[in-house]
Amino acid sequence: MSTRSTPPPLPGTAGPHRTWPILAVLTAATLLTVTVEMLPSGLLPVMSADLGVSESAIGLLVSAWALTIAVVGIPLVRLTIRLPRTPLLAACLIVIAAANLLTATASGLSLALTGRILAATAHGLFWALVVSYVASVIPAERLGRALAIVLAGPTLAGLAGLPVAAALADVVGWRAIFTGLSVVLVLIAGVLWLILPQVPSTLPVGGGAWDRSASRVIAVAIAGGLVLVGHFAVFTYLTALVTQLGGLPGAAIPLMLLVFGVSGAVGIAGSGFASDRYPRSAIVAAATLVTVGLAVLALSSGQPVVFITGVAIWGIAVGAFPPILQTRVMRVSTTAFRPLAGSIVVTVLNLGVAAGATLGGLLLDHGPTAVTLIAVTAAAVGTFALMLMRPLNTPHDGAR
Secondary structure, three states, X not given: XXXXXXXXXXXXXXXXXXXXXXXHHHHHHHHHHHHHHHHHHHOHHHHHHHHOOOHHHHHHHHHHHHHHHHHHHHHHHHHOXXXXXXXXXXXXXXXXXXXXXXXHOOOOHHHHHHHHHHHHXXXXXXXXXXXXXXXXXOOXXXXXXXXXXXXXXXXXXXXXXXXXXXXXXXXXXHHHHHHHHHHHHHHHHHHHHHHOOOOOOOOOOOXXXXXXXXXXXXXXXXXXXXXXXXHHHHHOXXXXXXXXXXXXXXXXXXXXXXXXXXXXXXXXXXXXXXXXXXXXXXXXXXXXXXXXXXXXXXXXXXXXXXXXXXXXXXXXXXXXXXXXXXXXXXXXXXXXXXXXXXXXXXXXXXXXHHHHHHHHHHXXXXXHHXXXXXXXXXXXXXXXXXXXXXXXXXXXXXXX
């Protein structure tokens, strides 16, 4: 495989017979790492009781993770830009596993938090690399579908990984869950090392890491980030909105989460085809659908059927949007800039989590309608910006 950094995409190094094993191991890796990320959310009571702290203190183990990724993602990619991708991906998983063991053996919150910060550091680098890696080994015409498969990992983590871990924790304890995931991560790192094609850095020797596609990447990422701010402003407080806005009983909360999760899976399933068939239009369509779904929620005002419809539309759209956004960023980026482009998107995603959750929390005291209205506004502004960017010529686009 050539290591030149010319604008055209690198030819896919994975033949048809190797594509599925590559995507399978990367999907397993994304599922496991996101399960590790979310674990404290599903184990709040048992972890707080064992470590002798409040449940809100355990929540710091989640928020610190997102903040760490936002801070270290871009600098770490710049520091490792010349290293070969495959061993670096495997090393990230091993570091996450080791740091996870540190949390598993922690006797107090401070040591558990240290383990989480170390794991998040490696996780931020892993996520910045994995998208650009897929773009390097999968032919351009199949990139959208490939990324949709790999990025299904986080959805599977929410639908299966976290619930299974939470259920098992009642039997074997939370420390055993953390330890078991560390063991599986090491095994996946070994499989990854064995079957993934070796991909060296595409940065030219003596060249800079910032290039002509940087402004396009940042513009798309920021616009996409605004859409995600709207999403997370509502999603973070969905359980409260089910009763306050949807007019549904508290017993309906699990059903609404199921509707959202299944709808998200449908969105992911269709995102790959949409990205490959309509490389420029898919992101605008997905962002528009996110805005429409949030608007339906805002207008539901105690009408359960309208609220459920809004959740379904929003779930489909937000399931499709992240993989479409990642694919779009890879296409507007030059080959050499893809690793940094991936880190920019990861940073924006985590800032979107923090900003959306904070914004929603500040407005929730003013009523559920205030939360949904600001969410619709943020998503609409991001969608409009993406519409303005649609005509831009990019290195990896087709005509649509």
